Amino acid sequence: MRVAAFTKYDREAASTRQRVLQYLPHLAVAGIDVEVHALLDEAYVRSLASGAASSKTAIAAAYARRFRQLHRVQSFDLIWVYAELFPWLPARVERLAFRSGKPLVYDFDDAFFHPYDDHSNPLVRRALGGKLKPLIRGAAAVCAGNDYLKDYADRAGAKAIVLPTVVDTDQYCPAASRPDRPLTIGWIGSPSTWGFVRPLLPLLAELCRERGIAFSAVGAGAAAEADGFDGLTFTPWSEAGEIAAVQAMDIGIMPLPDEPWARGKSGYKLVQYMACGLPVVASPVGVNAAIVREGETGLLATDPGQWRVALIRLIDDSAMRAAMGQAGRARAVAAYSLQAHAPRLVEVMRRADGG
Numbered sequence: 001m002r003v004a005a006f007t008k009y010d011r012e013a014a015s016t017r018q019r020v021l022q023y024l025p026h027l028a029v030a031g032i033d034v035e036v037h038a039l040l041d042e043a044y045v046r047s048l049a050s051g052a053a054s055s056k057t058a059i060a061a062a063y064a065r066r067f068r069q070l071h072r073v074q075s076f077d078l079i080w081v082y083a084e085l086f087p088w089l090p091a092r093v094e095r096l097a098f099r100s101g102k103p104l105v106y107d108f109d110d111a112f113f114h115p116y117d118d119h120s121n122p123l124v125r126r127a128l129g130g131k132l133k134p135l136i137r138g139a140a141a142v143c144a145g146n147d148y149l150k151d152y153a154d155r156a157g158a159k160a161i162v163l164p165t166v167v168d169t170d171q172y173c174p175a176a177s178r179p180d181r182p183l184t185i186g187w188i189g190s191p192s193t194w195g196f197v198r199p200l201l202p203l204l205a206e207l208c209r210e211r212g213i214a215f216s217a218v219g220a221g222a223a224a225e226a227d228g229f230d231g232l233t234f235t236p237w238s239e240a241g242e243i244a245a246v247q248a249m250d251i252g253i254m255p256l257p258d259e260p261w262a263r264g265k266s267g268y269k270l271v272q273y274m275a276c277g278l279p280v281v282a283s284p285v286g287v288n289a290a291i292v293r294e295g296e297t298g299l300l301a302t303d304p305g306q307w308r309v310a311l312i313r314l315i316d317d318s319a320m321r322a323a324m325g326q327a328g329r330a331r332a333v334a335a336y337s338l339q340a341h342a343p344r345l346v347e348v349m350r351r352a353d354g355g
Contacts, residue, residue, distance in 0.1 A: 003077065003079070005037065006039070006082040006097075011042075013044065013129045018109070019109055021144075023345055027081065030346040034080070035076070037066070040062055041058075064251050068105045069102055070099070080105045080349075081139075082108070083108055088128070089131075090127060090128060090131055091130060094134060096140075103352045104352075105145040105349065106139040106158075108143075108144060110145070114261045123274070131264040132155040132197060136153050137157035137158055141161075141351065143161060144162055145162070145163065145164060147290070148286055149266075151181075161344075162329070163348075165268045165271065165336075167268075167271050167336065167337065168337070169339060172275035172332075175247035176278050176330060181214070183214070183250045186278075187253050188215040188227075188245060188269055189269060190220075192210040193219040196256055197220075199255070200225065200253075200307055201229070205230070212313055214232075216233050216249055217233070227293065243276070246273060252272070252319065254284050255307070256283040258283070258285050265285075265287065267282075267290075267299055274332040275329060275336070276329075280292055280300055281310045283301065293327070297327045
């Protein structure tokens with residue numbers, strides 16, 4: 001089977017690696033050959049992280065290239081779309097995916113519809129609010145990263161399955177040894193999600209000062225350095241270094257506001273932490289409440305007071321950290337590993353192709 005995959009970004013974006021690229025070797029073993037076409041290249045992704053302006057000429061060229069690619073899919077058996085084909089263009093343009101008559105698998109792990117249907121401008125809501133629904137409704141199969149997204153797809157007329165965002169637990173694993181360093185609370189993410197951490201920074205600064213611990217922020221971006229305090233270390237994200245960065249933490253955190261966009265998140269940070277044997281503290285928003293087993297793999301916290309209690313419990317109790325980390329690792333392997341879900345994606349592809 002030959003598959004043409006269309007992603008929003010190239011491998012510089014975590015979403016592309018998580019939802020598409022890491023599956024390719026497993027699909028190849030099953031006889032499914034995938035050719036990946038990214039809309040926006042690594043320069044665009046890096047501009048998002050740095051805050052630099054993107055080249056409008058390059059973006060226009062990328063859209064033109066995608067139009068040409070869609071006209072050359074006749075030699076493929078299946079189309080695989082992650083997120084959307086043409087950001088900020090209407091539904092009729094997304095429907096070009098069906099012009100070839102090839103079956104389509106649609107995949108999403110974020111609430112990509114909310115920037116449109118929840119936009120402050122009523123004209124945007126009217127023109128683009130439902131732009132993804134025809135793509136979802138017409139797909140032969142839909143893979144949703146969590147139940148919130150599955151419910152949206154089902155309401156749009158699809159019969160979606162939940163395919164969680166996963167990690168390769170042969171690579172994401174507990175550190176072999178712990179160097180002599182302060183206990184470290186850690187967060188990994190991107191500049192776009194660093195804002196979710198900001199409300200907790202006064203608490204984290206206080207804990208660093210009072211308890212002699214450290215806070216490690218990976219991937220927050222250059223602009224976040226203005227939020228610095230004693231005990232906080234900013235580390236640029238890199239694909240080669242992300243596993244070691246997580247392994248260097250002792251407690252992983254994932255704060256989220258209870259807002260529509262956040263409810264669509266797929267909890268990738270939590271999966272990374274747990275696979276590396278870390279106890280976690282998270283906001284009980286969206287899929288977080290399903291990934292974290294309260295009191296077993298981590299703790300849930302809503303307001304700063306609850307966050308303080310949860311973090312101090314883990315800081316002060318090394319046995320609790322070890323037990324939760326071990327339980328989290330087991331849960332990640334069983335429920336959120338590439339090894340567990342790659343066969344499911346193979347089956348989705350085969351069924352979509354009529355096999």
